[in-house]
Amino acid sequence: MTRTPDSAVRTYIDQHRDAFLDDLAAWLRIPSVSADPGRAGEVRRSAEWLAEKLRETGFPVSEVWETAPGGLPAVYAEWPSGDPQAPTVLVYGHHDVQPAALEDGWDTEPFEPAVVDGRMYGRGAADDKGQVFFHTLGVRAHLAATGRTAPAVNLKLLVEGEEESGSPHFADLVRRHADRLACDTVIVSDTGMWAADTPTVCTGMRGLADCQIDLFGPAQDIHSGSFGGAVPNPATEAARLAAALHDDDRRVAVPGFYDGVEELTERERELFAELPFDEKEWLGVARSQGTLGEAGYTTLERIWARPTAEVNGIWGGYTGPGGKTIVPSSAHLKLSFRLVVGQDVEKVREAVRDWVADRLPDGIRHEIVFPGATRPCLTPLDHPALQSVVRSMGRAFGQEIRYTREGGSGPAADLQDVLGVPVLFLGISVPSDGWHSVNEKVELDLLLKGVETSAYLWGDLAERWPAGARDR
């Protein structure tokens, strides 16, 4: 039994927590805002700072990786186990942050971290520098408590610098370095938990396919008195398309859309239902005045496990003050589809393409483009690596760990697709942490639970999921 002794881990963390927090604060002072071209130098400085810190931590390989000309750098580090049986784990995170300025309404300077009441405030504290950084103290606690000189797994880290800008070069970066990134599983530390008192592990994210549909009617706006009611109106047809996206049960009505969808198991539905979900509170966060969605599913099932279709934008005709009695010349729709495991992006696109073409009347010409797509990812509840994460979190938190999913979509899917391995999510952030908002913070006790989880995880994984178990 190579299980890392919990008390040794905790003692090591206690001894090193102040230095760890000082280091994190130093990193948060670097305003690595990837969306701001004027701060490209700061993103680079953040990458170099992290690469150096990972070398200090003990990673024998630590490099700054260029993405593309004009792109922003990622950091890659590697620490081989030395054990031929050891699994290889790739940790994913990002070192760039959202824009922030005191004038936006922050109580403290966003790039001058402040510790108040057990919380560290600062842009990137939770999203995502804090969550990347807990792995540094985690691996050292793992070594200290086990007496090892190298981690029990082959540990790799990939920390990108363009996540907050939509990861434009990430898939390409992963493809170019696929052999160095080769691993048995990916651990994404860029998500959150249900609540501070309800620790959870996320088991998957939905995929995404978006499209723009442009409809063209008369060659110019024409008089609705002279022609209205006798020629097709592209604004009406855009509305009829958008309206036909859902039936009266709010199921997506595009034929073939649900083909292959992996239905929730009874066990998964039970696990969702066990979460202390307060719909009124959730509506407060959503800032919505009501719920509405696919009949037969709960709100959590709808946002986490069901494919959906959304109108992100619609426009056509006159939109200024007063009225203008026209039949507009054109109208436009931006739609996006959240996808779940079992759906195929290409088949969904084909279904949407056919559906649009079938529904438009003569006299309306159309164009449709699908700018991008992200595939869904989902790890089965009984996957041994997932169970290692759950056990390690359970030891750190001293509580049962529950399961969530993420309704959004992320670059994690690129790792899954290119590297062909399952993706796990280990995040310790909570909904009040203020991602992309003012007064972003991380709860220090949760941050240290992240350190502790990381310290237990590598030993657990190596023991429960050695080469023999992986191959079976």
Next chain:
Amino acid sequence: MTRTPDSAVRTYIDQHRDAFLDDLAAWLRIPSVSADPGRAGEVRRSAEWLAEKLRETGFPVSEVWETAPGGLPAVYAEWPSGDPQAPTVLVYGHHDVQPAALEDGWDTEPFEPAVVDGRMYGRGAADDKGQVFFHTLGVRAHLAATGRTAPAVNLKLLVEGEEESGSPHFADLVRRHADRLACDTVIVSDTGMWAADTPTVCTGMRGLADCQIDLFGPAQDIHSGSFGGAVPNPATEAARLAAALHDDDRRVAVPGFYDGVEELTERERELFAELPFDEKEWLGVARSQGTLGEAGYTTLERIWARPTAEVNGIWGGYTGPGGKTIVPSSAHLKLSFRLVVGQDVEKVREAVRDWVADRLPDGIRHEIVFPGATRPCLTPLDHPALQSVVRSMGRAFGQEIRYTREGGSGPAADLQDVLGVPVLFLGISVPSDGWHSVNEKVELDLLLKGVETSAYLWGDLAERWPAGARDR
């Protein structure tokens, strides 16, 4: 038999046509663009020029009427018959014009009239100075040919200066002067004919009611991954409303919308069908790639005689380049309804209000405003004044006069409503005249047919529709 001798009328017109065309050209040189605040002085100069010209013509009363502070003046003139049996006729037109500049693509200066190949080119030649002006030579030809010193009818003229700016003060002006404008019928000379070789008289216009519907969902745009598919989306709901405006037969699906609608008679449908309608040609003018409308009706019936609903504008959510995965906070619709005789504006508004409220799900708040309305007008085919117009045109053109309607809506309805009399339409313009476009022109032979029609009309009306006939 007081019928004006046709040869005497034609001789008089021939003798005076050059001076008449010179006068019209002088008026067209005044750039009375009501939409351009910098040309308010020119609109006033146009009104004064016309008032003076009407005095020269013989009208004993000719006045410039102010509309409102900052508004643009109208011209009012009056020439009593002296015969107590005589009907009173109010001619309506406008002396303001659409903007125009050589740079827009005109072949000649828009405010320097040019006569080429029997056409006079210039802004306002057809819309509407030429069509107002033919009545001046018309009434003089009527007097010359009959030997009268005053017209056979009590002739009134109201020529507004804000028609091209939406007649913002017109209804108020008519209400304020209702007793001086009192009449038995209104003759609107601001429309057109089917074609140069198919002279027609228009018997009515559709009414108009427009509205804006604003839908509000989440208090701000929210993430479609975290919330999409579980909360109502105002863009989807706006689309569902717009889509539900029409059923699959493209009938308006707002309950109660058709209440009271006066159906076309078989005779009216036959008259429409007799017109040499070429759908391909019409589509070319509409610049549309196809026809679409209420099942069971022809294109002409749809645009002239059926009430319709049109989406003039729709917008909500993200409309910029690329994608943005949001559930939008709000969405908006601009709708307009063309109305026919029998429909009541207030009842239509009530029906739309109820329909919107009934269709929206919980969680979507809405507001609806109805900025304005114009009532429909329609003169029965057997109305004696309409028959006078048809007979007079028939004498001028030497052809059978057919019947059209106008799909649009106009301030004529204010005259109908305030004065409580039928409105007739006497226009000699043809579709190629370029209203609101470049190279506007009037066909001189048609313009002189207008003069001739006007010369015959007053005698015909006085004879066939004297006080006794009006009272029956």
